[in-house]
Amino acid sequence: MTNRRPRFGLLRASLALLALILSAPDAFASDRLQLVASFSILADMARELGGDRVDVVALVGPNADAHNFEPAPQQSAVIAKAKLVIANGLDFEPWLQRLIAASGTSPSVIYASTGVVPNLTTHDDHPGAPDPHAWQNVSNARIYAKNITEALKSADPDGRATYDANLERYDVALQALDAKIRASLASLPIERRKIVTTHDAFLYFGQAYGLELMAPIGLSTEAEPSAQDIAKLIRQIKRNNVPAVFIESAINPRLMNQIAAETGAKLGGMLYSDALSDEKGPAGSYITMMEANIKALMQALAP
Ligand SMILES: [Zn+2]
Incomplete structure (x- = not known):
């Protein structure tokens, strides 16, 4: 039986998984x-x-x-x-x-x-x-x-x-x-300080650091935007010459890809709104998350 060894391997893996599950409540x-x-x-x-x-x-x-x-x-x-x-x-x-x-x-x-x-x-x-x-x-x-x-x-x-x-x-x-974010945003021309994100997660950021924000959905990601909401936003983006549209790390990027394609705004990359990345990612802590956001904003918005 040539498959005996792999089957033992599978058994071992199953036992290891079982041990992991049993120990999970002891986080x-x-x-x-x-x-x-x-x-x-x-x-x-x-x-x-x-x-x-x-x-x-x-x-x-x-x-x-x-x-x-x-x-x-x-x-x-x-x-x-x-x-x-x-x-x-x-x-x-x-x-x-x-x-x-x-x-x-x-x-x-x-x-x-x-x-x-x-x-x-x-x-x-x-x-x-x-x-x-x-x-x-x-x-x-x-x-x-x-x-x-x-x-x-x-x-x-x-x-x-x-x-x-x-x-x-x-x-x-x-x-x-805080000082670093302030200095970075202040270096951008005012007409470049406008972005679109999926949901309204950056209003405090915009207020504190001088960035104008638009989003197709509101404060929570539970709602789906209507076709009218999206059409209205697309008109706003064109009228205001919004330079960049950003996807958010924990949210499906489909809608933002569509909006970027229909408006000609640049797809600015990823912003972290409501969640960190895992430890090895670029936003493993609150401070590195804010730094990653600033880096993405500056890359997309600097003239
Ligand atoms: Zn949120």
């Missing part, structure tokens, strides 16, 4: 402070600020869309082991309370956007709803970092000095990032 396996973050950007901030004292699991991982997230049943087991849950707030995680209820436990929940002045959307789909994408303004990310640090200090008082030191270091990096 937390140390005496560090056990944290759950609702999505990849908050998970990165929590790791930066918590350092060696914390273990962090993200519910919505890299390259995944939090708007359309449907929690898997085993994720309530991850929450059951957490001491602290870090969420964005501003209606970004409508699924979170149900997931916490399903866990049968009551971990502390903090909203990193507390204290941010929210944009209220004027877009047709949810007029007056808060825009959740506050992290796209680095000044807001500094507020997130302070809120997360306070929560870490309450949950793990022995680590207070470490958390304060981590915040000080991280905040210096955030201030440098």
Whole structure:
């Protein structure tokens, strides 16, 4: 029987997979402070600020869309082991309370956007709803970092000095990032500072750094744009001479490809809005994500 060896290989692989599945609920396996973050950007901030004292699991991982997230049943087991849950707030995680209820436990929940002045959307789909994408303004990310640090200090008082030191270091990096973005955008002629993205994820960014934004769908990716929405946007792009259209990392690029083709606007590449790339990608952390976005914007918009 020439196929005996491969069959044993398959058995071994199956056993390894089984072991992996059985160990999955033990995502937390140390005496560090056990944290759950609702999505990849908050998970990165929590790791930066918590350092060696914390273990962090993200519910919505890299390259995944939090708007359309449907929690898997085993994720309530991850929450059951957490001491602290870090969420964005501003209606970004409508699924979170149900997931916490399903866990049968009551971990502390903090909203990193507390204290941010929210944009209220004027877009047709949810007029007056808060825009959740506050992290796209680095000044807001500094507020997130302070809120997360306070929560870490309450949950793990022995680590207070470490958390304060981590915040000080991280905040210096955030201030440098903010200055870098400001200087880059300021170097562009005003008529070039216009872009189209799939959904309205960059309004805080545009407000903070002077970039005009258009999008065929609103604050959430749940809605599909109508043919009229798309036709209206195409007219706007042509009328305003918008130089570039960008795809977003966690969203199907089909619509943006179509809009670029119909308007003659340049396809500017990829922007990261609501999710990091995986660790080896160009946007593995909040800071490198913002840097990758600036690089893509400058490449597409510099005359
Ligand atoms: Zn979004």
